[in-house]
Amino acid sequence: MFTLEFLTNLLAATVRLSTPITLAAIGATICERSGIVNIAMEGIMVVGAFFAAIVAYTTGNPWLGLLAGVLFGGVYSLLHAFATVTLHLDHVVSGAVMNVLAFGITRFLMVLIVGHPGTTPSIPRGLGRYRLSIPLLSDLPLIGRALFGQTPIVYMGFFLVAFLTWFLFKTKTGLHIRAAGEHPLALETIGVSVYKMRYLGVFISGLASGLAGAYLSIEANVSFTEGMSAGRGFIALAAMISGGWHPVGAFLASLFFGFADALQMRFQVLRVVNLPGELFIIFPYLVTVIAVAGLVRRSRPPRAVGKDFMIERSED
Numbered sequence: 001m002f003t004l005e006f007l008t009n010l011l012a013a014t015v016r017l018s019t020p021i022t023l024a025a026i027g028a029t030i031c032e033r034s035g036i037v038n039i040a041m042e043g044i045m046v047v048g049a050f051f052a053a054i055v056a057y058t059t060g061n062p063w064l065g066l067l068a069g070v071l072f073g074g075v076y077s078l079l080h081a082f083a084t085v086t087l088h089l090d091h092v093v094s095g096a097v098m099n100v101l102a103f104g105i106t107r108f109l110m111v112l113i114v115g116h117p118g119t120t121p122s123i124p125r126g127l128g129r130y131r132l133s134i135p136l137l138s139d140l141p142l143i144g145r146a147l148f149g150q151t152p153i154v155y156m157g158f159f160l161v162a163f164l165t166w167f168l169f170k171t172k173t174g175l176h177i178r179a180a181g182e183h184p185l186a187l188e189t190i191g192v193s194v195y196k197m198r199y200l201g202v203f204i205s206g207l208a209s210g211l212a213g214a215y216l217s218i219e220a221n222v223s224f225t226e227g228m229s230a231g232r233g234f235i236a237l238a239a240m241i242s243g244g245w246h247p248v249g250a251f252l253a254s255l256f257f258g259f260a261d262a263l264q265m266r267f268q269v270l271r272v273v274n275l276p277g278e279l280f281i282i283f284p285y286l287v288t289v290i291a292v293a294g295l296v297r298r299s300r301p302p303r304a305v306g307k308d309f310m311i312e313r314s315e316d
Contacts, residue, residue, distance in 0.1 A: 004141065010262055011146035016220065018258025019157045020045065020212040020229075024236035025243065025250035026164050027208025032245060033168065034201025035181035035194075037306040039095035040080050041209045042233025043102030048073035048213025050106040053224035054113060056123045056217075065218045066127065066153070066211075073210015074203050076102070081202035085195050088308050099233075107226060120224045127152050127219040153215040160208065165247040177201050181302035184309050194309050209233070231285065238288045245301060253291070260287040 024041040031038040048069040056065025076098075083094040110117050128151055137148035147158075168174040179187040180197035187194055212232070217224040235257050242256075243249025264283040 006266075008142055008145055010259075010266060011143065012149070013262035013265070014255060014259040015146045015150060015154060016258075017261045018254045019154050020215050020220075020232050021236045021239055021257055022157045022251050022254040023153075023160065023212035023215065024209045024233055025239040025254050026161055026247045027205035027212075028236055028240045029243070029245055029247050029250050030164060030168065030177065030208075031201045031205035032240065032305050033181045033302055034177045034198045035184060035302060035304045035307065035309070036081070036084050036198050036202050037091035037095065038080065038202065038205055039092060039234070039237060040077070040098035040102075041205070041212075041236050042229050042231070043095075043099035044073050044077050044206050044209035045213035045216065045229040045233050046102045046106055046227075047076045048210030049217035049228055050109065050120075050213070050224050052210075052214035053120050053123060053217040054109075056126070057121055057223075060124055062123065062125050062127045062218050065123070066214050069214030069217070070207050070210045073208075073213060074206040077202050077206020077209070078199070080206075081199045085198045085202075085309075091306050103227070106224075110224075110226070118226060123218055123222045126222040128222070151219050153211065153219050156211065160211075161247050161251045164204075168247065173200075178302070181305050184304050198309075209236075212236075235284070235288050238291060241301075242291050256291070257284055257288060260284040 024045060028038050028041055051072040052065040052069030054065075055068035056062045059065070079101075080094055080098050083089045083097075084091050107117050110120070114120055131149065131151055132155065134148040138144045140148070168178065176187060176192050176197050177200065179192075180194045180201070184194040187197070213229065216228050216232075221228070236250075236254070239253035239257060240250045242253040243251070261284040264281065
């Protein structure tokens with residue numbers, strides 16, 4: 001059963017299925033490094049997926065849909081920043097409200113624009129058709145198709161992992177973002193606004209989650225379906241924690257969850273075990289719970305994450 005072709009297809013599917021999780025997870029890493037707890041990725045992904053699909057359908061241009069998904073994801077995330085940074089609301093409560101609001105807004109707009117809830121019309125040209133195979137490298141055994149024969153947003157995910165790692169640990173702005181989540185009072189003493197750094201962290205998270213949503217609706221699929229994020233935003237949160245609040249660690253953890261998803265799909269097709277399909281479907285979520293339960297105690301979050309800076313400053 002485990003032939004070279006099977007393993008090649010499994011690895012390629014792992015990378016594809018992990019892409020939306022990776023994008024949301026590395027965005028959440030930047031956000032929480034700035035000191036803001038972000039459980040709103042699920043809602044932001046839904047918003048990004050919806051606007052990417054609507055713009056791609058109405059214009060016939062999936063690249064414009066991609067841009068719309070990213071931008072609307074970023075703009076929507078600013079509501080979370082406003083609630084937590086400016087209004088000093090509880091981060092978890094704000095994120096939960098953002099998730100509920102996203103499902104309500106997209107359902108309302110579906111009825112308003114499409115005329116019915118559920119699913120948008122199919123996009124004539126999705127980004128999935130633009131498969132970019134890198135000559136020679138894509139022909140490598142086992143890893144060639146997985147790493148060098150993918151679609152555009154998958155490559156963007158690879159790039160963003162490297163870029164955000166460099167940005168977070170090698171630039172002055174990245175240092176300021178990390179300081180906002182570790183020692184905000186020290187950051188304020190050198191004249192840098194903690195509020196601005198936290199807004200920036202949340203906005204970057206929104207852009208990345210919007211891109212993850214766009215992947216779901218215009219690259220992995222050719223339409224938007226209500227609830228199509230299917231918990232990936234929460235799995236991205238688990239990947240971020242399992243990865244130790246580091247972009248590369250979050251990427252590797254996302255690959256693990258993508259592997260679990262790809263494996264359960266192939267087990268269903270091959271009927272390796274004669275079990276109901278529903279049991280296979282819950283496998284990736286079960287793996288998420290086990291991974292978080294096993295690794296959360298070993299990961300150290302940023303010292304000031306989830307703490308209101310105004311209260312912390314008044315206590316100093």
